[in-house]
Amino acid sequence: MTVSLDAADVPLHWSPGPIDGPEPHITVRGLYKQFNDTVIYENFDLDIPRGKFVSVFGPNGCGKSTLINLISGLIPLDSGDVRFGGKTLQDTRIGYVFQNYREALFPWMSAFENIVYALLLRKVSRPEAEERVHKLVTHLGVRIDLTLFPYMMSGGQQQLVSIMRALVIEPEVLFLDEPFSALDYEMTLFMREQLQRIFEETGMTMMLVSHDLEEAVYLADYVLLLTRRPGRIAAYPRIDVPRPRNDATLANAEFVRQKAEALEIFQREVRR
Amino acid sequence: MTAKKDKYLPLVGVFGLIAFWYLGYFVRIVDPVLLPPPHAAAKALWQGMMGGKLYSDFLVTVMRTLAAISIAAVIAIPLGIVLGANERLYRAVEFIIDFFRSTPASAMFPLFLVIFGVGDRTKIFVAAFGAALVILFNVAYGVMNARKTRILAAKIMGASNWRIMKDVVLMESLPQTFVGLRNGISLALVIVVVAEMFIGSVNGIGNRVFTAQQMFEMPDMYAAIFAAGALGYGLNIVFLMIEKSFVHWSGK
Numbered sequence: 001m002t003v004s005l006d007a008a009d010v011p012l013h014w015s016p017g018p019i020d021g022p023e024p025h026i027t028v029r030g031l032y033k034q035f036n037d038t039v040i041y042e043n044f045d046l047d048i049p050r051g052k053f054v055s056v057f058g059p060n061g062c063g064k065s066t067l068i069n070l071i072s073g074l075i076p077l078d079s080g081d082v083r084f085g086g087k088t089l090q091d092t093r094i095g096y097v098f099q100n101y102r103e104a105l106f107p108w109m110s111a112f113e114n115i116v117y118a119l120l121l122r123k124v125s126r127p128e129a130e131e132r133v134h135k136l137v138t139h140l141g142v143r144i145d146l147t148l149f150p151y152m153m154s155g156g157q158q159q160l161v162s163i164m165r166a167l168v169i170e171p172e173v174l175f176l177d178e179p180f181s182a183l184d185y186e187m188t189l190f191m192r193e194q195l196q197r198i199f200e201e202t203g204m205t206m207m208l209v210s211h212d213l214e215e216a217v218y219l220a221d222y223v224l225l226l227t228r229r230p231g232r233i234a235a236y237p238r239i240d241v242p243r244p245r246n247d248a249t250l251a252n253a254e255f256v257r258q259k260a261e262a263l264e265i266f267q268r269e270v271r272r
Numbered sequence: 273m274t275a276k277k278d279k280y281l282p283l284v285g286v287f288g289l290i291a292f293w294y295l296g297y298f299v300r301i302v303d304p305v306l307l308p309p310p311h312a313a314a315k316a317l318w319q320g321m322m323g324g325k326l327y328s329d330f331l332v333t334v335m336r337t338l339a340a341i342s343i344a345a346v347i348a349i350p351l352g353i354v355l356g357a358n359e360r361l362y363r364a365v366e367f368i369i370d371f372f373r374s375t376p377a378s379a380m381f382p383l384f385l386v387i388f389g390v391g392d393r394t395k396i397f398v399a400a401f402g403a404a405l406v407i408l409f410n411v412a413y414g415v416m417n418a419r420k421t422r423i424l425a426a427k428i429m430g431a432s433n434w435r436i437m438k439d440v441v442l443m444e445s446l447p448q449t450f451v452g453l454r455n456g457i458s459l460a461l462v463i464v465v466v467a468e469m470f471i472g473s474v475n476g477i478g479n480r481v482f483t484a485q486q487m488f489e490m491p492d493m494y495a496a497i498f499a500a501g502a503l504g505y506g507l508n509i510v511f512l513m514i515e516k517s518f519v520h521w522s523g524k
């Protein structure tokens with residue numbers, strides 16, 4: 001194939017959702033956001049399908065973190081509308097896993113208390129909260145000593161605790177902003193598997209920002225490829241590779257093809 | 273092996289100093305009346321602390337210092353939290369705080385003397401004043417520098433502003449608060465001892481040092497100096513220990 005199109009001629013993705021359009025869980029309409037004088041999003045529409053895993057990928061500083069922070073309410077929108085299956089953010093249970101786990105957990109509480117605290121904030125009584133944490137621990141088969149304080153744990157263990165803290169309230173949507181980027185390679189591989197398992201078991205809607213294209217495609221049902229600022233959807237391909245994914249997936253022809261295609265779109269966007 | 277030996281390294285300095293002192297004493301660097309031998313000072317220290325006058329002066333100074341730091345903490349910690357939580361308010365009074373923090377507290381004695389008269393109150397209040405500014409400054413900064421991610425983490429879990437303040441920001445500021453308390457108590461001790469020397473005092477370690485010097489009871493003077501040193505050192509250690517168990521996560 002030697003089609004060489006001028007970057008400007010390449011049409012952007014025209015629909016707010018993936019082309020095969022499953023039922024959207026999150027709908028973003030007319031989103032506008034600027035920082036100082038820089039417009040990050042302008043008239044931005046997006047659909048996130050229910051119960052699917054969406055990876056967000058794009059050039060540095062294009063607004064990936066900003067996007068999930070806007071959707072999850074961490075930072076205010078300038079204008080626009082975000083709905084969760086018709087509900088507002090306030091009526092929706094969401095979980096958020098930060099990149100910087102060192103600064104996200106509370107070091108004055110044990111790992112166990114950190115997780116319990118999320119339930120206490122949701123007005124769950126302490127006995128019930130503890131019960132639910134124990135259940136989650138058993139369910140996930142977590143084998144770390146949760147009586148330890150976070151600073152006594154490895155990075156991977158801390159991030160696992162962060163994820164459990166986000167999961168324990170049984171969120172409808174889980175947001176993850178480069179959750180594994182501060183971990184070493186071995187830990188990253190392990191955590192990917194954990195996350196994939198949690199996704200398959202719970203079927204909750206997940207939105208993950210990643211700077212690693214392979215990881216983004218490996219975990220995703222859909223990859224949301226963003227353009228440079230102001231952010232637009234460059235492409236929103238479905239990753240049609242069977243689950244559970246494993247080492248063999250990396251050699252799967254469809255996986256390889258989709259990854260290459262995503263890379264091509266990404267490079268086109270970077271040069272644009 | 274080496275670690276075990278290294279534990280005793282500080283003793284080298286101590287024995288070195290004592291040896292040096294004896295040397296100075298035997299070669300008569302200064303008049304032996306001014307520089308008595310270490311054992312004379314040690315004896316004066318022992319006798320003074322074992323039910324002698326030095327002991328009661330020591331306790332008086334401890335009480336004044338603790339009173340000063342308590343007053344300072346009770347006023348400065350809540351105020352520091354309020355200022356830290358309202359950054360604009362803090363900016364508004366920042367200059368005043370910095371200015372008085374930089375003013376030697378000893379320069380405030382005459383003013384406090386006029387207001388509170390000669391007596392315990394003046395000494396304690398000046399020390400409390402100095403310590404309060406140090407604590408205030410540290411608490412406010414501790415609150416202002418609370419880790420943004422932790423606040424967001426609590427917010428996204430549905431914490432109200434009040435709970436974020438109470439459960440996160442306050443805890444986040446604790447390590448810095450303890451730094452303020454430790455610096456504050458050192459400063460309070462300095463001010464109390466100086467006050468005991470000069471402003472119409474009849475007791476306290478400062479007074480002990482001063483009177484011993486006036487009466488040329490040099491071993492007593494050295495004993496009082498060492499008692500003051502031990503007090504400062506001890507207070508610091510006690511605070512460090514409280515800090516370690518209270519804010520175990522500090523610096524981690």
Ligand SMILES: Nc1ncnc2c1ncn2[C@@H]1O[C@H](COP(=O)(O)OP(=O)(O)OP(=O)(O)O)[C@@H](O)[C@H]1O
Pocket residue numbers: 035036040059060061062063064065066067211
């Ligand atoms: N609080 C803020 N104030 C001002 N500018 C900001 C703020 N947060 C983000 N920005 C700017 O907005 C743009 C998008 O930021 P964002 O963090 O969303 O990018 P990103 O895609 O997550 O980048 P990265 O790949 O580096 O994580 C960047 O240019 C950034 O400098």
Ligand SMILES: [Mg+2]
Pocket residue numbers: 064065066
């Ligand atoms: Mg980012």
